[in-house]
Amino acid sequence: MTTADDGAAVTRIAVAQVPLRVGEPAANRAAAEAAIAEAAEAGARLVVLPELVNSGYVFSGAEEAGSLAEPADGPTVTAWARLARAHDLVIVGGFCELAGGVLRNSQVMVDATGTRAVYRKAHLWHDEQDVFTPGDAPPPVVDTPIGRIGMMVCYDLEFPEWVRSVGLAGADILAVSTNWPASPVPAGERPVLVAYAQIAAAANRMFVAVADRCAAERGVDWVRGTSLIGPNGYPLAGPVLRDGPAVLVADCDLARARDKATGPRNDVHRDRRTDLYSCPTI
Amino acid sequence: MTTADDGAAVTRIAVAQVPLRVGEPAANRAAAEAAIAEAAEAGARLVVLPELVNSGYVFSGAEEAGSLAEPADGPTVTAWARLARAHDLVIVGGFCELAGGVLRNSQVMVDATGTRAVYRKAHLWHDEQDVFTPGDAPPPVVDTPIGRIGMMVCYDLEFPEWVRSVGLAGADILAVSTNWPASPVPAGERPVLVAYAQIAAAANRMFVAVADRCAAERGVDWVRGTSLIGPNGYPLAGPVLRDGPAVLVADCDLARARDKATGPRNDVHRDRRTDLYSCPTI
Numbered sequence: 399m400t401t402a403d404d405g406a407a408v409t410r411i412a413v414a415q416v417p418l419r420v421g422e423p424a425a426n427r428a429a430a431e432a433a434i435a436e437a438a439e440a441g442a443r444l445v446v447l448p449e450l451v452n453s454g455y456v457f458s459g460a461e462e463a464g465s466l467a468e469p470a471d472g473p474t475v476t477a478w479a480r481l482a483r484a485h486d487l488v489i490v491g492g493f494c495e496l497a498g499g500v501l502r503n504s505q506v507m508v509d510a511t512g513t514r515a516v517y518r519k520a521h522l523w524h525d526e527q528d529v530f531t532p533g534d535a536p537p538p539v540v541d542t543p544i545g546r547i548g549m550m551v552c553y554d555l556e557f558p559e560w561v562r563s564v565g566l567a568g569a570d571i572l573a574v575s576t577n578w579p580a581s582p583v584p585a586g587e588r589p590v591l592v593a594y595a596q597i598a599a600a601a602n603r604m605f606v607a608v609a610d611r612c613a614a615e616r617g618v619d620w621v622r623g624t625s626l627i628g629p630n631g632y633p634l635a636g637p638v639l640r641d642g643p644a645v646l647v648a649d650c651d652l653a654r655a656r657d658k659a660t661g662p663r664n665d666v667h668r669d670r671r672t673d674l675y676s677c678p679t680i
Numbered sequence: 681m682t683t684a685d686d687g688a689a690v691t692r693i694a695v696a697q698v699p700l701r702v703g704e705p706a707a708n709r710a711a712a713e714a715a716i717a718e719a720a721e722a723g724a725r726l727v728v729l730p731e732l733v734n735s736g737y738v739f740s741g742a743e744e745a746g747s748l749a750e751p752a753d754g755p756t757v758t759a760w761a762r763l764a765r766a767h768d769l770v771i772v773g774g775f776c777e778l779a780g781g782v783l784r785n786s787q788v789m790v791d792a793t794g795t796r797a798v799y800r801k802a803h804l805w806h807d808e809q810d811v812f813t814p815g816d817a818p819p820p821v822v823d824t825p826i827g828r829i830g831m832m833v834c835y836d837l838e839f840p841e842w843v844r845s846v847g848l849a850g851a852d853i854l855a856v857s858t859n860w861p862a863s864p865v866p867a868g869e870r871p872v873l874v875a876y877a878q879i880a881a882a883a884n885r886m887f888v889a890v891a892d893r894c895a896a897e898r899g900v901d902w903v904r905g906t907s908l909i910g911p912n913g914y915p916l917a918g919p920v921l922r923d924g925p926a927v928l929v930a931d932c933d934l935a936r937a938r939d940k941a942t943g944p945r946n947d948v949h950r951d952r953r954t955d956l957y958s959c960p961t962i
Contacts, residue, residue, distance in 0.1 A: 520953050524945050536956060556948065558840030558883055559957045583914075588870075590882050590913035597879040600872050601840055631872035632865075663806050666838065671802050674818060675841045 408649040409544045411571065411605070412437035412445045413636065415624035415644040417613035418577075420454025423466055427452060427474055429643065430491065431481065436645045438485035443544045447491030448611040449519075449552050449575040450503065456616040460501065463529045467496035470506060470516050479508040486510050488542050491609070492551055492575035500531040505551050505575050507540055514540045519551035520560070523579075537564050545570035545652035548604075552576040555594050555608075558601075565602030566667065570655040572598060574608045578621035592623045592637045600631030603666050604655040612641050629655050690931040691826045693853065693887070694719035694727045695918065697906035697926040699895035700859075702736025705748055709734060709756055711925065712773065713763065718927045720767035725826045728855045729773030730893040731801075731834050732785065737859040738898040742783065745811045749778035752788060752798050761790040768792050770824050773891070774833055774857035782813040787833050787857050789822055796822045801833035802842070805861075819846050827852035827934035830886075834858040837876050837890075840883075847884030848949065852937040854880060856890045860903035874905045874919045882913030885948050886937040894923050911937050 414433035418426050430451045437445040449455070452474040453466035468474060478489045488509045495504035495518070503519040503526060518533030519526075537560060539548045548569030554560050555574055564572050578591050592608075599606040606627040611620055625636030626648045635646035658665045696715035700708050712733045719727040731737070734756040735748035750756060760771045770791045777786035777800070785801040785808060800815030801808075819842060821830045830851030836842050837856055846854050860873050874890075881888040888909040893902055907918030908930045917928035940947045 520956060521951055524943055527945060532953070534956065553946075553951075556883060557952060558844060559952065562840060563958065587914050590878060593875045593878050593913065594882070596872060596875050600876070601838060631875065632869050661806055663809060664835075669803055669835075670839060670841065671814070674802060674816065676845065 407653065408651050409444065410440065410442045410647050411607055411626055411650050412440065412442035412645055412647045413607045413609045413624050413626050414445060414447050415610055415612050415622060415638050416448050416451065417643055418448065418451065418454045418611050418615070419613060420456050420615050421462065421466065422454065423452045426454065427477060431477060433643065433645050434478070434481050434487070434489060437647065438481070438487055440645065440647050442487065442647055444488045444490070444547065444571070444573070444607070446573045446607045446609040447489065447575060448609045449492035449505070449577045450494050451491050453494035454615055455577045456618050457529055460529045463494060463501055464496070467494045467501050469496055470504070470513065475506050475508065475513065478506070479512055482508045483510045488544060488547065490547065490549060490573040490575065501529055502533065503530045503551060505549050507547065507549060509542055514542065515549060517549040517551070519554060521553045521557055523553040539564055539567040539569045548572040550574050552578065555598060561598045561602065565604055569604050570652040571605035571607055571650070574606065576608060577611045578623050580619040580621050588637070589621045589623055589639070591621050592625060595625060595627050596631040599627040599629055601666060603629040603658045603660070605629060605650050605652065612643065689935065690933050691726065692722065692724045692929050693889055693908055693932050694722065694724035694927055694929045695889045695891045695906050695908050696727060696729050697892055697894050697904060697920050698730050698733065699925055700730065700733065700736045700893050700897070701895060702738050702897050703744065703748065704736065705734045708736065709759060713759060715925065715927050716760070716763050716769070716771060719929065720763070720769055722927065722929050724769065724929055726770045726772070726829065726853070726855070726889070728889045728891040729771065729857060730891045731774035731787070731857045731859045732776050733773050735776035736897055738900050739811055742811045745776060745783055746778070749776045749783050751778055752786070752795065757788050757790065757795065760788070761794055764790045765792045770826060770829065772829065772831060772855040772857065783811055784815065785812045785833060787831050789829065789831060791824055796824065797831060799831040799833070801836060803835045803839055805835040821846055821849040821851045830854040832856050834860065837880060843880045843884065847886055851886050852934040853887035853889055853932070856888065858890060859893045860905050862901040862903050870919070871903045871905055871921070873903050874907060877907060877909050878913040881909040881911055883948060885911040885940045885942070887911060887932055887934065894925065
């Protein structure tokens with residue numbers, strides 16, 4: 399934590415767009431570790447990495463995914479924990495996990511003390527349904543030395559119920575690990591998936607850090623929407639929207655996310671009409 | 681309803697950006713009626729108008745608002761009902777309502793048969809809290825000859841719980857009447873309030889029609905975000921983003937909103953993890 403010109407305490411946050419290749423875990427781990435090193439060098443205290451960093455995404459099927467999976471104390475997470483300790487970082491990233499005999503599309507948070515949380519993606523996209531067992535627990539919000547960090551993977555972000563639960567649980571920043579498959583975008587428009595991140599931020603007055611991947615894989619290309627969104631819903635960095643690795647950083651006064659006011663008389667959480675919603679707590 | 685080149689049945693929808701002036705109900709009604717006539721002339725079957733069309737927005741206080749309010753069978757709604765009958769239109773617009781001795785920030789739907797629904801804004805912005813009694817009922821979704829139309833006013837749209845309730849109730853299109861006060865927008869960015877409309881649409885695979893106002897009033901300027909968003913979250917028309925009246929139209933195959941699929945194996949409503957949300961129905 400450092401101090402900005404205006405006296406606010408700021409934390410440098412990094413989001414890493416990493417080129418991944420399905421079936422090449424050693425190269426993928428090296429690419430992610432290079433991004434972590436770059437972020438640490440730039441002074442970041444939190445680094446967010448994409449989804450399924452070790453394995454890549456476009457599996458031929460469950461068998462290939464299984465051959466690439468590893469436990470939460472496997473080489474990928476172990477290396478991240480080592481780097482987190484070496485650089486006093488929080489690292490949040492996705493990995494293909496083998497846990498209890500099933501495959502999970504998982505996301506881990508490590509800091510200098512080790513593993514803080516493992517989250518399993520609850521909303522599965524497309525053929526992930528042939529490979530992964532969906533998560534059965536809410537997205538964690540972890541109290542760390544730099545602030546409260548929420549976790550979520552890719553398609554999860556498209557469910558406002560899920561996003562709201564993280565907001566209401568008090569996240570200062572939501573770390574989203576993703577592999578966003580590209581779909582047609584009208585000329586002049588920003589990919590709508592980035593707008594999901596913007597509204598997740600604005601509707602909950604929290605920061606949102608999205609790490610997307612790059613490098614087309616078996617005919618699938620990516621949004622490359624790596625971005626860091628402020629609590630007002632506007633980007634502080636990114637979206638990248640171009641192919642190739644990128645480590646974006648921005649200095650965030652995470653305490654801003656503790657104030658949910660949008661004006662002198664309004665507050666995005668307090669103004670909820672919980673008396674009228676079918677369920678007050680979502 | 682007409683038929684598009686590809687054979688789909690399409691309905692022409694209009695969103696009207698209307699210049700309003702606080703305290704000039706006759707001029708405001710005339711401006712709205714001119715917009716309705718323009719939309720009808722253009723072949724629209726649904727016309728969405730802004731919030732508080734009769735009264736304007738920036739009241740000096742409750743007394744001024746009270747002097748401008750009218751019942752749901754007052755001159756504003758009566759005129760709209762007459763125009764709806766004359767042109768076989770559905771009209772959705774906002775008005776300053778006196779009902780049961782209190783003021784409401786209301787929205788009415790009229791069609792050729794008369795008044796179909798009156799909705800009272802449930803989430804009040806800023807000094808509206810000094811003037812209006814907030815609504816205490818969910819946003820309606822009304823089955824009309826052109827499709828199922830949901831209703832909502834301005835700040836309501838910023839609450840994903842409220843938007844989801846309309847989506848789950850089966851709205852094909854959400855009609856949003858608004859007076860969006862302008863706030864600073866970073867260079868090159870679209871106002872984030874428009875992104876709320878985009879994500880309301882995308883997250884529920886429904887159309888969203890936003891009618892904003894124009895004409896600065898007592899020092900308050902407006903987003904002028906009048907727009908029509910398709911179920912994929914991208915604009916079909918607008919946002920206007922410039923001062924001055926505008927009637928935008930787009931031909932919408934409203935039946936597209938009955939299909940919530942986002943891919944061969946995904947569906948924005950069916951994929952909800954209601955087993956994990958604190959409340960399955962929001």
